[in-house]
Amino acid sequence: MNAMFLSIFLIGLVFAESELLSVHAVFRHGARAPIEDFTSEEAKHHFYRGLGQLTDEGVEHGRIVGRILRDRYVNTSFLDKRMLTNEIYLRSSGSERCLMTMNAAIDVMFPNAIPPVQTIARDDDFLLIPKYNCPVMLKGYKEIFNLTEKEFNRAKKNIWEVSDRAIERAAENTTYLKDKDLSLISSLILEKDAGLAVPSWFDDKAYKEAEFLFFSAIAVMSGTGPYYNPEWIRPKSGLLLHTIFENIKNRINCISSGECDPPMKKFVAYATHDIMIMALLESLGIREAALGIDSSPEFCSLIIFELWMIDGAPQVKILYRRKPEETTLINLSGNVRNCQENAEYCAPEKFTTCCNQFITSNPREVCYGAPNPWKMNSLVWLLIGIIVVLSLLILIISLISIRFKKQCKVELKH
Numbered sequence: 001m002n003a004m005f006l007s008i009f010l011i012g013l014v015f016a017e018s019e020l021l022s023v024h025a026v027f028r029h030g031a032r033a034p035i036e037d038f039t040s041e042e043a044k045h046h047f048y049r050g051l052g053q054l055t056d057e058g059v060e061h062g063r064i065v066g067r068i069l070r071d072r073y074v075n076t077s078f079l080d081k082r083m084l085t086n087e088i089y090l091r092s093s094g095s096e097r098c099l100m101t102m103n104a105a106i107d108v109m110f111p112n113a114i115p116p117v118q119t120i121a122r123d124d125d126f127l128l129i130p131k132y133n134c135p136v137m138l139k140g141y142k143e144i145f146n147l148t149e150k151e152f153n154r155a156k157k158n159i160w161e162v163s164d165r166a167i168e169r170a171a172e173n174t175t176y177l178k179d180k181d182l183s184l185i186s187s188l189i190l191e192k193d194a195g196l197a198v199p200s201w202f203d204d205k206a207y208k209e210a211e212f213l214f215f216s217a218i219a220v221m222s223g224t225g226p227y228y229n230p231e232w233i234r235p236k237s238g239l240l241l242h243t244i245f246e247n248i249k250n251r252i253n254c255i256s257s258g259e260c261d262p263p264m265k266k267f268v269a270y271a272t273h274d275i276m277i278m279a280l281l282e283s284l285g286i287r288e289a290a291l292g293i294d295s296s297p298e299f300c301s302l303i304i305f306e307l308w309m310i311d312g313a314p315q316v317k318i319l320y321r322r323k324p325e326e327t328t329l330i331n332l333s334g335n336v337r338n339c340q341e342n343a344e345y346c347a348p349e350k351f352t353t354c355c356n357q358f359i360t361s362n363p364r365e366v367c368y369g370a371p372n373p374w375k376m377n378s379l380v381w382l383l384i385g386i387i388v389v390l391s392l393l394i395l396i397i398s399l400i401s402i403r404f405k406k407q408c409k410v411e412l413k414h
């Protein structure tokens, strides 16, 4: 019986030859402390690493991501378990909670090695750090929320100005939160999650509504859901999606031409933020399939893009993992815009052309416009000042010297 089963299995393998070619994994950091402020001394002590930092639970979330990736890609020998740097590329947002999550994950994948993690400065990172102050977004925020000049100027510096508006607006429709102080509602959610004492009005029913408020805040910051706007999404996840598409196309080209120069990394992982995950899912048309209605990405939510060779044809598989403790991946290949419904895979030419209005190779320009060659910084102004003063001096000196010459001539005649 067993032998028969085995031979059927082997025959199946021969006929359905499949090989994994490359993997891109994108995940959010694990559980963190509140970002804006704590609502109690108890909370301040509990989140001992400080505002916005990864908690111990968050570290464990990172390890679980590592276990999923290890079981799927290291144990199967897709990646060399000794960790070869020419097989992997790991990049994290420079935010400490993302770096720590990435490190927790790869420590599980390669316990006997120290895999290198790349990162770049926050302001320069258009791949993994969302930008909120693009003029097109600010203009939109001003219109949607009817911001005064003063509020608008605050919004340029601090996105909370805008997300608080979205929270207030969403609260108008709630039952339990309508008249409450909502300034630290996202802190209350995390503190209740951690089992800490919260005000008595913040009970389970209020919590449920608060989750919707938080979703509205994430939506306005990412340009998704009720605040859907491809122009806001593009400068956020546009480069990440573009990069993944290009890598997939290049890999297919190099396989079909037999020339892979330079050799390409098989496994790429990115640690990033919920806003980026939300924008990425919206771009692909799978936000609701992945998250459910009116929900934002959980800690360590994980999107995986696999490129396979199936019976001689390249195919893409898009997988998602919802909750931080889960290890099962759901297959969303058939939900991606352009891809065939209910199919296990998506054809690469369909997949990489699914989302043109959401991608960009130059998010800086999309956000801030083309660079001005005559950038008027303080040095330029100083130089102009010096030139003006010098010109005036020369003019005055020449005038004086002309007058002096005339006087000399007059004197000589006498």
Ligand SMILES: *[C@@H]1O[C@H](CO)[C@@H](O)[C@H](O)[C@H]1NC(C)=O
Binding pocket: 070, 071, 075
């Ligand atoms: C993968 O390999 C590790 C290390 O050898 C092992 O501990 C783990 O149980 C394996 N996972 C599965 C699903 O077999």
Ligand SMILES: *[C@@H]1O[C@H](CO)[C@@H](O)[C@H](O)[C@H]1NC(C)=O
Binding pocket: 146, 148
């Ligand atoms: C916008 O705000 C101004 C004053 O701040 C107010 O006069 C005006 O009615 C508001 N417009 C809308 C559409 O709410």
Ligand SMILES: *[C@@H]1O[C@H](CO)[C@@H](O)[C@H](O)[C@H]1NC(C)=O
Binding pocket: 169, 170, 171, 173
């Ligand atoms: C509040 O509810 C009304 C009526 O159902 C709806 O039109 C409106 O869009 C809702 N507002 C928000 C912010 O969800």
Ligand SMILES: CC(=O)N[C@H]1CO[C@H](CO)[C@@H](O)[C@@H]1O
Binding pocket: 331, 332, 333, 334, 335, 341, 342, 343, 344, 345
């Ligand atoms: C939605 C979707 O495409 N689901 C597919 C995911 O892959 C499994 C097999 O791995 C298929 O059975 C599903 O149809």
